[in-house]
Amino acid sequence: MDIEIICVDDGSTDGSLDVLKKFSLLDSRIKVFVQNRKGVGSARNLGLAKAQGKYIWFVDADDWISYNSCEELYEIAEKNGADIVYFCVDYFDSIKQANVENKWFNSFNDCINKKYYNSLLDFEDYKEFIFRLSGAVWHKFILRDFIVKNKIYFSENIFLMEDRLYCFDLFLKKPKIFFTLERFYTYRANRKDNVIGRLAEDNILRLNIFYYFQEVYNRIQKQSESVEQRELLNNLFEGLILYYNQCHINFKNAYYNKVLKLIKVIKQTQELEYLHSIKSFEFCENLFKKKNIVKIVDKDILLVYFNLFNITFFRVKKTPFIFLGKFLGIPIFTFRNQDGVLKRNFLGIPFFKKVEKLDRIHSYIFGIKYKAIESIDLKLKGLEQRLKQHNEKLLNDLKLRLKQHNENLTACSSLHQKVFSKYKDKHREEEAVILGSGPSLNYYQYDESKIHIGCNRIFKTMKLDYLFLFDAEGTKEYLYDLFNFKNENTKVFLGHFLRDMEYNQDQSYWVHLHNIPEKFSQVFNSELYYIGRGASTPFTREIYTDLSIFPLMDYRTVVHHAFQFALFAGFKKIYIAGCDSQLNGYYDGSQQDVKWTGDSYNHVVAGWKKFKKFIDEYYPDTEVISINPVGLRGIFKDIYTRQYVYDHPDLLNQDIEIMD
Numbered sequence: 326m327d328i329e330i331i332c333v334d335d336g337s338t339d340g341s342l343d344v345l346k347k348f349s350l351l352d353s354r355i356k357v358f359v360q361n362r363k364g365v366g367s368a369r370n371l372g373l374a375k376a377q378g379k380y381i382w383f384v385d386a387d388d389w390i391s392y393n394s395c396e397e398l399y400e401i402a403e404k405n406g407a408d409i410v411y412f413c414v415d416y417f418d419s420i421k422q423a424n425v426e427n428k429w430f431n432s433f434n435d436c437i438n439k440k441y442y443n444s445l446l447d448f449e450d451y452k453e454f455i456f457r458l459s460g461a462v463w464h465k466f467i468l469r470d471f472i473v474k475n476k477i478y479f480s481e482n483i484f485l486m487e488d489r490l491y492c493f494d495l496f497l498k499k500p501k502i503f504f505t506l507e508r509f510y511t512y513r514a515n516r517k518d519n520v521i522g523r524l525a526e527d528n529i530l531r532l533n534i535f536y537y538f539q540e541v542y543n544r545i546q547k548q549s550e551s552v553e554q555r556e557l558l559n560n561l562f563e564g565l566i567l568y569y570n571q572c573h574i575n576f577k578n579a580y581y582n583k584v585l586k587l588i589k590v591i592k593q594t595q596e597l598e599y600l601h602s603i604k605s606f607e608f609c610e611n612l613f614k615k616k617n618i619v620k621i622v623d624k625d626i627l628l629v630y631f632n633l634f635n636i637t638f639f640r641v642k643k644t645p646f647i648f649l650g651k652f653l654g655i656p657i658f659t660f661r662n663q664d665g666v667l668k669r670n671f672l673g674i675p676f677f678k679k680v681e682k683l684d685r686i687h688s689y690i691f692g693i694k695y696k697a698i699e700s701i702d703l704k705l706k707g708l709e710q711r712l713k714q715h716n717e718k719l720l721n722d723l724k725l726r727l728k729q730h731n732e733n734l735t736a737c738s739s740l741h742q743k744v745f746s747k748y749k750d751k752h753r754e755e756e757a758v759i760l761g762s763g764p765s766l767n768y769y770q771y772d773e774s775k776i777h778i779g780c781n782r783i784f785k786t787m788k789l790d791y792l793f794l795f796d797a798e799g800t801k802e803y804l805y806d807l808f809n810f811k812n813e814n815t816k817v818f819l820g821h822f823l824r825d826m827e828y829n830q831d832q833s834y835w836v837h838l839h840n841i842p843e844k845f846s847q848v849f850n851s852e853l854y855y856i857g858r859g860a861s862t863p864f865t866r867e868i869y870t871d872l873s874i875f876p877l878m879d880y881r882t883v884v885h886h887a888f889q890f891a892l893f894a895g896f897k898k899i900y901i902a903g904c905d906s907q908l909n910g911y912y913d914g915s916q917q918d919v920k921w922t923g924d925s926y927n928h929v930v931a932g933w934k935k936f937k938k939f940i941d942e943y944y945p946d947t948e949v950i951s952i953n954p955v956g957l958r959g960i961f962k963d964i965y966t967r968q969y970v971y972d973h974p975d976l977l978n979q980d981i982e983i984m985d
Contacts, residue, residue: 328395330355331372336362341386346931366479366487369462373472381469383462383488387513394509398466401503405445408500410466411458415511424511442506448499455496460489464510471500480540490540497544736823737855738874744818744852745872750895752776757896760787761884763905765953768969775900778891780883783903784815791890795820795856795883817851820886823876856886868939880932882906888936898948906930906956926956933960952984 332355334342342359349355358371369383380402384390402410415424451458471477475498479491669677678689687697760766760779771777771787779789792815855876869875872893877886884904891899906929937960940947949961953969964982 328354329376329378331375332357333368333372334359335365335368336360343927347927350927350930350934364481364487366481366491369479369491370481373478376469379469381467381472383465384510385463385512388463389511389513391509391511397507398509401505402466402468405503406501407445407503408468408471409495409502410505411502412464412466412505412510413508414461414464415508417511417513419513442504445501445503447501448496451496451502455493458492458496460492461512462488462491463512465492465495467495468500471498493541493544734875737876740853740855741873741875744854745890745893748890748894749873753895753897755896756898756900757891757894758900758902759884759887759891759904760789760902761882761904763903763955765905765955765969766903768953768966768972769902770966776896778887780887784817789815791815791887792817793820793883793887793890794818794851795886818886818890819851819853820856820877820883821853823855854886868935870943878932878935880935881928882932885929885932885936892940892944892947896947898950900950900952901954901957901961902952904951904954904957906933930956930960933957937961 330352332345332349334345334357342357345355345357349357356375358375360368360371372383373381380399382390382395382398398410398412401407416426417423418425472495477491477494477498480487668675676691678692680687680689685697687694755776756774757776757778758769758772760769760777760783762780762782766783776790777787778791778793779787780793781795783789784792794817854872856879868878868889870893872889877889879885884901888899888901906926933956940949951957951961951963953965954960954963957963962982964984965976966984970976970981970983
């Protein structure tokens with residue numbers, strides 16, 4: 326099936342980015358994009374922006390999909406004309422190492438009439454249970470045109486339940502949804518290192534759930550039909566209660582106060598004199614075991630959930646008196662919550678009191694104090710202080726990084742204006758050959774009609790017009806031969822790191838970067854140019870059309886620097902010879918340091934693939950040809966010399982082009 330797999334790395338530190346890159350080299354359908362810890366909402370929006378397929382399916386990194394699921398979902402959507410295919414999931418418990426049933430993720434089984442199973446529903450059919458549907462995006466197969474047409478994107482301002490808000494936005498656009506009981510997705514739960522687990526450990530983020538409800542209310546207000554607006558508002562209050570019972574005990578008061586503020590806003594804009602009941606459905610039962618009653622109350626409004634009977638009461642009170650809960654006409658509970666004191670009566674008998682004083686909350690049963698804990702306000706102050714310190718550190722780090730960026734860019738533009746500006750389009754009607762130092766260079770037949778750009782040790786055996794030298798550690802064995810290099814017609818460029826140190830994120834240590842000493846540029850006909858390495862140096866992982874401003878891209882090979890120069894100089898045709906991507910040693914028979922093989926090969930090839938995309942976009946009229954390619958095979962146009970084919974007879978069985 327024709328699919329595209331879009332992977333967005335949001336600043337991972339576990340090596341998964343390298344795995345993604347390796348897979349993308351093996352399969353062109355896999356596209357990898359990287360951003361720096363902007364959050365899951367931003368990552369999904371980036372994926373949406375890059376997507377070209379007809380349908381969208383969001384998949385979390387630690388879950389998996391069923392075999393042939395894309396094809397089967399595509400057929401269901403096409404056959405039924407669905408905007409969304411809503412399907413069931415398997416729930417894999419990582420602790421039990423087995424699938425377990427989870428009614429929440431398959432909640433529509435309890436919400437809709439069974440006659441609707443495996444059928445297409447309009448908005449009128451499912452709006453009454455819109456808040457009971459799971460808000461996870463990964464068990465919805467969505468028509469991309471529906472998303473684009475309605476401009477439905479993820480919020481990047483909330484960090485919990487952002488997918489539920491996205492699904493709510495989808496539902497408000499009234500899509501046609503096909504509900505199927507088939508299972509195409511496996512959700513992996515109880516992993517210590519997964520996203521939800523990390524969020525749960527950070528209590529600050531727990532309060533973000535309220536912002537989800539605030540965003541939902543803002544959207545409900547925009548609904549034009551008052552009846553529809555009222556029904557959605559009912560469902561909103563139901564959701565507020567559901568989360569209150571799940572909320573961490575230390576944050577119930579803070580959450581409670583935020584809900585009161587929202588209710589006061591709603592009172593000013595809505596007519597709320599009605600009673601609402603929740604129909605009983607099984608998956609709700611598991612949410613209300615800790616308490617028989619959940620309440621949100623101010624002096625005018627009471628929202629009460631009776632777990633025992635699965636009934637929710639929401640009403641506006643007509644008197645200033647405290648609302649008295651009743652069942653069958655018998656007084657049951659009385660609540661009073663004011664002036665820092667919460668009192669509860671059961672059948673008229675006071676049995677519980679909670680008092681807040683001196684930054685502590687004291688709890689009493691029948692007048693006897695049984696515990697005293699820090700108030701939520703004091704805990705929040707501590708959290709806010711730590712958050713403030715963390716933000717200050719981030720701000721200082723950002724200022725330092727911006728300062729470094731500006732210094733690097735200033736240094737580059739100052740130097741490169743002098744070094745490279747004069748070469749812009751200088752060789753527009755000419756052809757160039759870029760010479761690497763791999764063993765395949767021995768098969769290259771020198772062509773006097775072309776401009777030759779060599780790299781590192783090539784100057785000892787080839788007549789060159791330009792020479793790029795870089796990396797003192799790798800060139801020290803022949804660097805002093807440059808003192809005897811007398812070819813005044815060769816222009817020499819010496820690569821120089823913008824920074825002397827690089828932080829290795831995988832191994833958590835700093836690496837000293839070896840530069841060719843600047844004294845060499847004073848001894849012979851040469852000039853310095855700047856490159857960088859890794860994320861610690863800005864501007865160095867991208868390719869730029871203007872070398873007179875930015876540093877040259879570095880993917881662990883000086884050949885990339887020579888290639889950038891050839892594009893900048895305007896050559897109409899560029900040949901690449903001896904560029905074996907750090908495989909098989911050198912053309913002169915010496916062996917390459919084993920530490921550079923393997924991993925460096927992957928970096929080098931990734932750089933060449935990046936060049937291919939860059940050329941297609943910015944230099945479509947420039948032809949690039951690989952002569953006897955090894956690591957570059959299949960990236961550009963490939964041609965082979967007769968002697969190379971003779972020495973590599975396995976090529977005779979392949980469809981290849983031979984040089985004249």
